[in-house]
Amino acid sequence: MGAIRIASVALIGAGALALAPSTAVAANGSANANPGTPAFSVTPSVIAPGGQVTLNATNCSGDATATSGVFNTVTIPKDSSRNATVDSDAKRGASYTVTFNCDGVRGTTQLTIAGGSPTASSTTRPTVSPTVRTTTPPLGVRGGLGGSTGDGLDVVELAVGAALIAVAGGGAFYVLRRRSAGRQH
Structure with a gap:
């Protein structure tokens, strides 16, 4: 009977650990789901008329x-x-x-014009990058990725993963504690 309990706890623990990497990926997220896909940005994103902006393009095979x-x-x-x-x-x-x-990929971002005349601060490059939304042509269905390409953090998945890990840990503790208590008598 003890072997069945240990096997059950081991199976629950393995299941919890199998789900743990997917919750870690969901927590990390990714700004660029496809490394190598062209990325674009404009800095600063708010500029006075007559000011200078810096236009960035990365991961392009050409101009x-x-x-x-x-x-x-x-x-x-x-x-x-x-x-x-x-x-x-x-x-x-x-x-x-x-x-x-760039390379047949089209991306857009917004540039807002502020009031007033250009100043020295409006022509310098800030240290914080603005949020950029790159549009790519439809690639079809992404079968086989198991939902790992989501854009955000799913709180429900994180809670279920954490609960499974806690249950597996509690079950292992219970079995080990009970087993050691049985050997003392």
Whole structure:
């Protein structure tokens, strides 16, 4: 009878450990689910009319282009960045779309025009990268990944994984404690 209990606890523990990596992946998340996919950014994301922005394109096999209604088309060399001067007559408070093209992948981000005249701080590159949303053409169904490509942290999955690990640990403790108590008599 003791072997059945130990086997049960071992099976529950193995199941909990099998679920543990999926919860760790869900907790980590990933900004770029496909490494090697082109990534784009504009810094700063809020700029005064006449200021300069830095356009970044990475993971491109060749040159990338960036276009917007507030600056001329810019060609960005492979895995590099270029500056662009925002038109001095850009509408204050407006938000403009910046479109990147690289290796057939199109990405967009927003550039907001602030009020006032450009200052030294509006032309320097900040240390924090803005959030960028890259659009890619549909790739079809991603079968076989088991839901590991989710965009966010699923609290329910984390709670279920933690509960399974706690139950497995408690079961192992119970069996070991009971087993050692049985040997003392």
